[in-house]
Amino acid sequence: MMSVAFRFWALGWLLLANLARGGSVWPKPAYQVQTKQEFVLSSKDLFSFRYEGMSMTIWLAAARYRTIIFEVPTQTRRSSIPDEAMPLYELVIQIESEDETLNVGETDESYLITVGTYSENGTATAVLAARTVPGALRGMETFAQLIDGIDSEPDVRVMSGVHIVDKPRFPVRGLMIDTARHYLTTGTIQSVIDGMSYNKLNLLHWHMSDNIAFPFDSLKWPKLAKYGAHLYPSHTYTPIDVSMIVEYAKRKGVQVMIEIDSPGHAGGMLKGYPEYAPDCLNPTYGPLDPSNPDTFTFLMKLWTELFEIVPSHLVHIGGDEVDPTCWLQSPRVQQFMKDNNFTTGEQVQSYFERRLIGHMEARSKRSMVWQEVFFRSGDTPPPITTLINVWEPHDDNWKKKLAAVTAQGYSAVLSAPWYLDQISSTQDWIKFYQQEPLDFIGPVAQKNLVIGGEACMWGEYVDGANIIQRVFPRASAVAERLWSDRAVTDIEDATLRLQEFRCKLLTRGIQAESLGPNNYCIEEWDVSKSPIHPGIL
Structure with a gap:
């Protein structure tokens, strides 16, 4: 059997030939389908x-x-220049609708x-x-990837004739970033968005708050960031900052979905507004107090402020890892449970989630939730329109969770096998690439309810210094799994194409990490040489 070391040594030689003539996407x-005709730009x-x-986009x-x-x-x-190459002077762009709205899960992203x-x-x-x-x-991204340079003429570009018909396999193709555990500057978030656009990822899941921090500088609730941010005001996002990021993402074909996690993971919020915690022994991290009607007023005023600057039809309201201990110690919550005939913490959480989802539905927002909102709902499940974000376990048992969710008629977004914070010293992009979202037991009708997935980059050990290298090109493996046909599984072919693509990311200003030994680029990383920097629309 060919050793792994020899296989990648051989791939290195193939790569050298491949870089001499690219055009892979x-x-x-x-x-x-590629034709025999060659063209020169x-x-x-x-x-x-x-x-x-x-x-304008x-x-x-x-x-x-x-x-x-032409400049990168x-x-x-x-x-x-190939013999008999014909001059190519233009790319004609034809669009049926000039509505620039991207509603992930609904907007047609096909092209020819x-x-x-x-x-x-x-x-x-x-x-x-x-x-x-x-x-x-x-389509413009694909067109750019089809073009080669000429060794002796640095200003000239060439490409082969080609016919492409393309569309994504899954409508939801996301990446989650976490700005609670480590603050990320707006420039760093723009770099993430740039990388997403090059990979045809379309949903930035912005996990904005958690127990550690609350960095959004709310005008309606100013103590949230004043007491919840890592450093105030330097490590915060003003409404103008958020609006700018949303607009930047829109111009790159990416929709921003904000997550304010609740009722658990609420410690960042409670630093500024402890009155919304239950009266228990240690309310530092919550959960939020469902017995206090003002809790929902507080949350919805915050969300309403965000809706004014983040027009996404999708919101993520969290719901994961809710520890009911504080509720069960709280005299107020105990009385609330008695009044509502609740006997368990799961019933309390189900009440909280359904009430919050109802508020979202009244504002024409569709809620995405972590899987606990489904699995801990007991006899009162969330509305059937709720998107269930399946995030655990990280071994193959996620398949049982996905089957259980879709068996009840819920649409699902898969994250469990794509936790980018779980790193190794091997080529772990291959592990991410080999995860098939529909590889679970169930009829076609169930599998049609899996509308996509997202890679998750939790922020415990990343900040602006290393997040780009951790995300790319590992998230690229997830991007192809969610975009391309299920039959696209050849690792050797993917290795050649991904290495070529990774090299292109470098010269576009995305400091993507190496795929492994013997993987190199004609132009190695040098930020001073790239005219593409974050903030360029």
Whole structure:
């Protein structure tokens, strides 16, 4: 049997040949056929993105991708311009709807690319067609990945004729970041968003608060950040900061979903507003007091403020790891339980969650919750429209949890096998790549309720200094699993394509970690050489 060491030594030699001529796409498209015709893009000045619409997102993306194609050093190169290569002067962008809204789970992200159509005067043209603005963004990313450089002519670009028809396998493809355990600057979050857009990930799950800290500088509840942030005011997010991040993400085809975890993990909130904790022996971390009607007023005023700056139709209200000890010690909560014929902490949590979800539904928001809200609900489950975020266990037993959730008719988002904070000294991206979301026992109707997944980057051991390396390209493995066809499973093929893609991330300003031994790039990491930096729309 071929040893692992020899296999990756051999892949290294294949990679050297592969970098000489790239054109592979990550995540792998649903359908891609390459033609024999070659095309040359002679310079930035002679090539254009022809778009006649009014979407500012597309105009900004066109400028950004012109920079990526012509000014960022190429990581795949050919020795010379191919014989009989035809000049290519434009990419024509056609979009059915210019509505820029991205409602993850609902918005069509499909696109079609043809490189090698011909105009009436006989010149070659590339065409990108999409139904929506987010779909066009996915296509522009693919187009940029298809282009190679020339060794002897650094300003010239070449590409092969190709026909691509592509769409994501799952509509929800997320990444969770945690700004409670470690504060992340807005620039760092923008870098995360950039990496997401290059991977065609579409949902930034922003775990904003926890027991450790509450960094949102609320105008309605100013003591939240004043007493809850790691450092005030430097380690906080103002409403303007959050609004800016939401707008930045929108321009990159990413939707922001905020999570304010409750009723547990509420310690950050209670530092400033301890009156919303039960009267128990140690209320430091909560849970929040469900017997106090003002608790829900407090939460909904906070959420309403966030709704004004985060227009997402999805909200994550937490619900994980609720320890009922404080409730069961609290005279107020004990009386509340007696008045409502509750005998267990699970019944109290179910009441809390259903009431909060009801408030969200009244504001046309769909709630996502951690799986405990389903599994600890007893006889009073959450509304059937609730999205269940399956996050444990991290071994193969998540399959039983996913089967149980979908058997009851709930839609599910899978996180359990994709915890990026669980690192190893091996190529653990392969482990993430090999996780199949539908690999559980159940009929097709159940499997259709799995609408996607997300990689989770918990913040205990990451901050702005290392989060990008921890996330990418490991999250790239998750991105392809959620975008590409289920049959796309070849590890050797994925290794070659992911290494090429990782090299492209480097020259775009994303400091993605190495895949392993003998994996190198034509242009190694050097931030001073990349014209793409966080904050460039």
